Amino acid sequence: MARRRFSDTLVLADGKICCGACERPLAAADRSWKEQAALTVVPVASLPGAGLGTDSRIVLRRFACSGCGSLLETEVALPEDPFLEDRIVVAG
Known part of the structure; x- marks a missing residue:
């Protein structure tokens, strides 16, 4: 399996984005x-250390591998915001 790490938690293997821990294909x-x-x-307002002025609408999104449960990424957003997307371009 041709494997290329592109983040701390994700790898590219055979044209698929996979969990870096268990190599379960994600997409x-x-x-x-x-x-x-x-x-x-x-x-976010419910997390330990959140200040009193933290906007109650802001959420923390945690993305995990559905196979092994490893945390893959987090992002902070408003609930209606689309996911932040990283695009992978494989050169040569």
Whole structure:
């Protein structure tokens, strides 16, 4: 299996984005892998250390591998915001 790490948690293997821990395929390299990950959404204001002025609408999104449970990425957003997407371009 041709394997190329492109982040601390994700690898590119045989044209697919995979979990770096267990190599479970998440999506084709040209697709959104976040749509295939296990998603947990938590209000930032409920997290330890959140200040009193933290906007109650802001959420923390946690994306994990649905196979092994490894945390793949997090992002902070408003609930209606689309996922932040990283695009992978494989050269040569």
